[in-house]
Amino acid sequence: MYCLVKSAPLFLAVAVCNGWLFGDFVGKQKELDEIALWPLPQKFQSSAIAFQLSPTRFQIVQAKQSSAGPSCSMLENAFRRYFEYIFGDLKKPEKSRKKVYDSDLVELQVWVTSADPECDGFPSLQTDESYELSVDEPSMTLITRFVWKKLRLANSCDINGNMCKDPPRFEAMAMNKFNVFHWHIVDDHLFPYMSRTFPELSQKGAYHPFTHVYTPSDVKMVIEFARIKDLLTPCYSGSSPSGTFGPVNPILNSSYDFMTQFFKEISTVFPDAYIHLGGDEVDFSCWESNPDIQKCMVQQGFGTDYSKLESFYIQRLLDIVAATKKDYMVWQEVFDNGVKLKDDTVVEVWMGNKMEEELQNVTGAGFTTILSAPWYLDYISYGQDWQHYYKVEPLNFPCTDAQKKLVIGGETCLWGEYVDATNLTPRLWPRASAVAERLWSDKSMTDVDNAYNHLVQHRCRMVKRGIPAEPLFVGHCRQEYKGL
Numbered sequence: 284m285y286c287l288v289k290s291a292p293l294f295l296a297v298a299v300c301n302g303w304l305f306g307d308f309v310g311k312q313k314e315l316d317e318i319a320l321w322p323l324p325q326k327f328q329s330s331a332i333a334f335q336l337s338p339t340r341f342q343i344v345q346a347k348q349s350s351a352g353p354s355c356s357m358l359e360n361a362f363r364r365y366f367e368y369i370f371g372d373l374k375k376p377e378k379s380r381k382k383v384y385d386s387d388l389v390e391l392q393v394w395v396t397s398a399d400p401e402c403d404g405f406p407s408l409q410t411d412e413s414y415e416l417s418v419d420e421p422s423m424t425l426i427t428r429f430v431w432k433k434l435r436l437a438n439s440c441d442i443n444g445n446m447c448k449d450p451p452r453f454e455a456m457a458m459n460k461f462n463v464f465h466w467h468i469v470d471d472h473l474f475p476y477m478s479r480t481f482p483e484l485s486q487k488g489a490y491h492p493f494t495h496v497y498t499p500s501d502v503k504m505v506i507e508f509a510r511i512k513d514l515l516t517p518c519y520s521g522s523s524p525s526g527t528f529g530p531v532n533p534i535l536n537s538s539y540d541f542m543t544q545f546f547k548e549i550s551t552v553f554p555d556a557y558i559h560l561g562g563d564e565v566d567f568s569c570w571e572s573n574p575d576i577q578k579c580m581v582q583q584g585f586g587t588d589y590s591k592l593e594s595f596y597i598q599r600l601l602d603i604v605a606a607t608k609k610d611y612m613v614w615q616e617v618f619d620n621g622v623k624l625k626d627d628t629v630v631e632v633w634m635g636n637k638m639e640e641e642l643q644n645v646t647g648a649g650f651t652t653i654l655s656a657p658w659y660l661d662y663i664s665y666g667q668d669w670q671h672y673y674k675v676e677p678l679n680f681p682c683t684d685a686q687k688k689l690v691i692g693g694e695t696c697l698w699g700e701y702v703d704a705t706n707l708t709p710r711l712w713p714r715a716s717a718v719a720e721r722l723w724s725d726k727s728m729t730d731v732d733n734a735y736n737h738l739v740q741h742r743c744r745m746v747k748r749g750i751p752a753e754p755l756f757v758g759h760c761r762q763e764y765k766g767l
Contacts, residue, residue: 615633676726742755
């Protein structure tokens, strides 16, 4: 018997399953091997009663008591999209089937329980991503608080009576359960964001002022960085300017006037509640060479410790962003350097050395954190490196239960120095899928061999949908594969 259980944090999640007590993981390894789920749900129970789904009789509808209703276009579009995913292949003439079904399932009722289903809003750190699915003829019922789940049904015609509860293990995990796209805003190579307030940013800083830019309408989550000649610090060679430029000049009032106007614009373009302000790996050599900055260092009593100047700049920047009513995330160096942070700041731990100690310090100071240190996909190694990502336990550091609750999620990073449209997708998938299961599924899911069996089939599901995910090892995807 075959079972698929899927959940994900964009729109809604539905489990379409067949067969086993899934949730009692001990002693059920054979059953798990037959259930190619990714990521695994938290709890699952099933009976041996088999139901059939037919594209001519089955429908996905809003439950009468749902707060979303037919006016929720995002949800209605998801219903149509996933009906096609489920039954697209089955619209062709079907071969005779030997399997005997107890009955037909005629509909999936989706019940959104929150008074505000967020049909026209955006997800936040407080969004509840859990759901509950129950199956009993003649219908299935999916219960969830908000619409921010991905509606998933299996591409098969049979289903067993079951009940599935699946809250995410962490906050921010979508076909793979990721729900936040962090587009790196700060680097020193280019500025492709076409600002209405400062159009010269992209005119001078993009690879091409017309073709390699992102207009405000293009932007959904992020901006790549910038090199602006009348904003950045002039570097010196001895007593003369070298003609090159370094980081933003932190001693000029005009720099902060610029940032105030710029982030006012950004706050209207980006709907997300958080802006990631960076603050990592600042090269101080240009500041050190500039005589005006040297004088400022003496006046401020910073001596030769340029990390203090960085903290001075970051503090001013945080105050500017806070005035836009946006919250902010920062890299761990901002915390390490003693910058005064708002209580609700999210600190991202990205350095692999002393990762456990850093998590202990950040959460010990009462700040929420997101972990990315062990999940940098731009590091390429021979063999099945996804296993390294899978084996990481994000809460494995000395801490109290209260500190564990402050670790609200994780992020897998793929930096773009050696990536473009030709290799982005296969380098990302299914390696990032390993991180998805680690951050969603139960802590006890650590068996790499069984994870491999599931992930191979999940990779084939992605390939079937036109996603060129790279293979885990030698093998192939069956042409008749019907998994979703």
